[in-house]
Amino acid sequence: MRGLVIAAPRSGAGKTTVTLGLLAALAARGVAVRAAKIGPDYIDTAFHAAATGRPGLNLDSWAMPAALRDALLAEAATGAELLLAEGAMGLFDGIPAPEGQRGSAADLCARHGLPVLLVLDVGGQAQTAAAVLRGFATHDPAVRIAGVVLNRVGSPRHRRLVEEAMAPLGIPVLGAIPKEAPPALPERHLGLVQAEEHPALAAALAALATMAETHLDLDGILAAAAPLRLHPHGPPVALRPPGQxxxxxxxxxxxxxxxxxxxxxxxxxxxxxxxxxxxxxxxxxxxxxxxxxxxxxxxxxxxxxxxxxxxxxxxxxxxxxxxxxxxxxxxxxxxxxxxxxxxxxxxxxxxxxxxxxxxxxxxxxxxxxxxxxxxxxxxxxxxxxxxxxxxxxxxxxxxxxxxxxxxxxxxxxxxxxxxxxxxxxxxxxxxxxxxxx
CATH class of the missing domain: 3.40.50.880 (Class I glutamine amidotransferase (GATase) domain)
Structure with missing residues (x-):
């Protein structure tokens, strides 16, 4: 199985929109895709499952022993050809802890050889976005930025200015989403309204798939994924059952x-x-x-x-x-x-x-x-x-x-x-x- 982490500099940059659009569009193409959420989250994984038709998965480098994460990934690799893992907050955000145990998306990238599709909200900036991308590309040698998606692009000229500034970095721009394009998902106090309560979930996912087909380079994103680096593991049991x-x-x-x-x-x-x-x-x-x-x-x-x-x-x-x-x-x-x-x-x-x-x-x-x-x-x-x-x-x-x-x-x-x-x-x-x- 090949994999890719979808990350961003911060919360609210568009990771979930890009992830759901990709999952729905690739599933519609017949790609056997599995999704994961990096970090503690119940709600996003239910949307992932609805978009892919496969169970959602959580991966957490602080809360889960490495052997459990390895077992869950190995299990996910059975019957799927692509894993898209959605990060939480920013790519390197976690807690002060030993390397590889910080709860960050970067931990999973380093351990399992997963490259990053970086979602950059370029609203309110142009060439400065290239400096942000350069920082992410050089911050940690164990984390490779394989491509970037520009979100909230204001106009064709805005996109051209950003892409020209990024060109010397050699990191491909694999999509540009206009600021008016993504359909909004309803929210409440703990995040998105649950998938099972969404008033028109199938239509929302179809709209996100159309957004991805229109504004993202799906073939380039598939090519950016890399083979998953798996490790020896035991059975994926997080806690003994409380009863039979x-x-x-x-x-x-x-x-x-x-x-x-x-x-x-x-x-x-x-x-x-x-x-x-x-x-x-x-x-x-x-x-x-x-x-x-x-x-x-x-x-x-x-x-x-x-x-x-x-x-x-x-x-x-x-x-x-x-x-x-x-x-x-x-x-x-x-x-x-x-x-x-x-x-x-x-x-x-x-x-x-x-x-x-x-x-x-x-x-x-x-x-x-x-x-x-x-x-x-x-x-x-x-x-x-x-x-x-x-x-x-x-x-x-x-x-x-x-x-x-x-x-x-x-x-x-x-x-x-x-x-x-x-x-x-x-x-x-x-x-x-x-x-x-």
Whole structure:
């Protein structure tokens, strides 16, 4: 399999637009293309999957052991001829950490020999864009810029000025997107509106494919991809399954669960049975663990509060079997949730904390968790890596014992977090992988 990383100097430069346009256009041409998102992200991978017809994939050099990343890439190479990996933020952005473990797109480029298609927003500049490209081309010898796409081009003259300035660098310009060309995708507070909620996803992807066919050099981009450098690896299991049969909440309120986690559970022999709290469904009674992922419970708090069968069934389940909630799932396990308007809604009450979306504050970043008791995520003392990304706040911390102690990606202590009571546990922490022993 050949691969290419799509990166940019910063967020908002057009990476997702270019990535989705390329994926949709190449898939329409019959290319067996697989997509990955570099870094923690649930939403973009769902759009990748919709554009390619293949499962989305996350790769993270800080949160995932190298062996897990290698295994996921090797698995992705089976049955696909091209991998397009979309970076997060800027190409070299990450955290202060040892080389190759910073969480940056550049880490993946260096380890796996992936060249970069650099998306440059040239709005408000002309020849200066060549200086930006020169800096990226020379910043890290292990990272090769194979081509550049100019985004938000104002006119044919604007494009000519930029391309003439870039010509001495010898890096091909493989596309130029006019500032009025890309169709907009709807957004909300955690990013794009989820793919499954998009009002006209097929039409949006078709429009992005047309944009790519019209304004990008698809043949040149295919030629810029390089063979993927793979490494020896073990099985792609990020975390041992919490049970043999796992009840998984899955609907518009509970959708943030990493595909590699579920695939690893299945590879380890577990069976996953989805159910919908929004449809007032209880977790299946023949399961031996229940997992409530993150998502958007704050947008559906009234329906969840009125879902009597779900809440009663969850309470019965938790009396004899473990239940764990991540972020949005943790919010629902608590006593109550205040929505954006400040209206209070009763939640499951299996933990004593209360959360609020009316009092918003962004919590964002890598987290290293140390479990404080045996539970569905592992034994006491085990370390997990993941992240937080939410605006909700803990309006009432409750009286439960803490679930874990947290540190940020640089090792700074953040103290105890989450709650556990009986067989119920949860926190705002999203698990990506267990640390390698």
């Amino acid at each position: 049969r796992i009840a998984l909440a899955r609907d518009a309120a509970f959708s943030f669960v990493y595909g590699h986690v579920l695939a690893g559970w299945r590879a380890a022999g577990a069976e996953i049975l989805p159910f919908s709290p929004l449809a007032d469904e209880a977790p299946p009674g023949d399961c031996d663990a229940c997992w409530l992922p993150g998502g958007y419970p704050e947008l559906h708090a009234g329906r969840l509060a009125a879902a009597g069968r779900f809440r009663a069934g969850l309470a019965r389940f938790a009396a004899t079997r473990p239940v764990h909630g991540e972020c949005g799932g943790y919010m629902v396990l608590g006593a109550g949730l205040s929505d954006a308007a400040g209206q209070d809604h009763a939640m499951a009450g299996l933990l004593s904390h209360g959360t609020s979306f009316a009092k918003r504050r962004l919590h964002l970043g890598y987290r290293r968790a140390r479990l404080l008791a045996d539970g569905p995520l592992g034994a006491a003392g085990q370390h997990l890596r993941g992240h937080e990304f939410h605006y909700a706040t803990e309006a009432n911390p409750g009286t439960d014992a803490a679930f874990a102690t947290l540190a940020d990606g640089e090792g700074r202590d953040l103290g105890p977090a989450g709650g556990r009571r009986g067989l119920v546990s949860g926190s705002f922490f999203h698990m990506i992988a267990a640390e390698a022993p």
